[in-house]
Amino acid sequence: MAQTEGPSAYPQAPPSAGSQAATLELRDVTKVYPDQEQPALSHLNLKVDAGQVCVLVGPSGSGKTTAMRLINRMIPLSGGDILIGGRSVLKRDPVELRRETGYVIQQIGLFPHLNVNENIATVPRLLGWDRSRIAARVRELLELIGLQEIGKRYPAQLSGGQRQRVGVARALAGDPPLLLMDEPFGAIDPINRNRLQDEFMRLQHRLRKTVVFVTHDIDEGIKLGDRIAILRERGTLAQYDTPAEILTEPADEFVAQFVGTDRALKRLGLETLAGVKLVELNGIDVGDRRVPITTTVRDALSQVLAAGGAALAVVDGEETVGAVTLELFGGLLRDGTLNGTQSEERAAR
């Protein structure tokens, strides 16, 4: 028997993570703010496959946040259409649409007067879940973000990183097929930001949500995105591609500048030594210099340079599987030896 027929466009999810993801499509999306002559976004076309992380990146004024806020109708579209799971957002009630779309902003916006449990329970309550289901879901999410102990605390009693985790947990509470994140780690110090990014990758590896992730930090985009949409001023799309493609073949001067002159190094940062054809160890003097095979190619190059250009042995556990030499790096990008990102591998690390 079917349960009570809700207004949801998606099948009622059991209170477990990772049950669903939706495709997202922006068709010819245009946004003109009433008090401005220039459009904030013009004719933006993007397709995001279910379960993929799409990073929107660009300088300020490129309309990346605008694009994100159009998706859950926090601001109205001026032209074009947005489809979630094949269904136009224009045909949905905005309030209902937002309940089924996870939403995380930089300042997080936790409710100061509600404790962590109550904050996380916000959307399930709006969706009218019963008490026991809400309680189970809150417990599950606290476990997911590794903060089982803090359910009764108020936001003012949390550290910045904890607040951020709770913000993500709150956005996931209704098990939305689509998650919108606007510079979620922007206000966090670099060390904790890195940790939160790693955590997000692990989480995403497990949950496989469709994610739209807004950032101005291209390195964050390269690290987290399955695909990156680079926007330029006034919201036109400069390039939409995988991180590896964007680093290897920037579409134009703007993209090349935006990703930085160290883009070749960044490209090497996407791969580990496992994806490289190593040099035979025969006769090469590696001394006692060793790197694990899980090292990124970029870090390996750095270590070779630090060793004055001398070769390193590559080890997989106890076993030596080959060596890396300075010459090896020279050909990597030219030969196309590196193909495709290994985000899964990175996420699993």
Added chain:
Amino acid sequence: MIVFANGPVIPNFGGGGSTFACERANRLFCPNWVSQNWSSVLWPALRQHIVLTVIAVVIGFAISTALALLAYRRGWVERPVVIVTSILYTIPSLALFELLVGVPGLGLSRTTAEVALVSYTLLIMFRNTLTGLREVPAEVRDAAAGMGMGSMRTLLRVDLPLALPAIIAGVRIATVTVISLATVAALIDDEGLGAPILQAISNEVFKTELIVAGGMAIALALLADGLLVLLQRALTPWARVHQ
């Protein structure tokens, strides 16, 4: 002895004997008088005073909250409300009481007193409530909207709870103000702690009533303020967690 022969100087006591030695000696404060007149004069006056205050604060709260919510949604409402309530707030209380007595249908009555008292609460509570609502962090409101809270739900579940400390702060100031002003209201409505105070003022010598009733008004104000602080703590446990 000649003083006594000229007429009764001391109100609310009669007969002779040693019981009224303090009054006859015209001392500043006579504890005995207090205990003799507690149930007949002071206690009823205190009860009336509390009733006067509660009515004024409740009505004032309702009006100013409604106006603040309106001004929160429609910004232009703020200016006219502030202008009118500021004028009401600055009229000297004595003058306002006398003015209102002349209004047809009011006269010397409790209603007249309440109209005046309420008018003094409006500016304070309106300002506090509106400020409290406007100080709700923008990102909290954005997150509420982004998660699918409608505007009514956001108002009731987010805006008002977060504005509560400011709202109660306004109620505290208004309450203390009304308790103080309600003593003056005895001029037009002969009840409350103002009645014995006026009695003492009109009497040249005997001041015990004034001292006791004045002291009770102060104590009542402190007590009411303290109770409102406790209420605020109970309603906003989140506001006093260690940051």
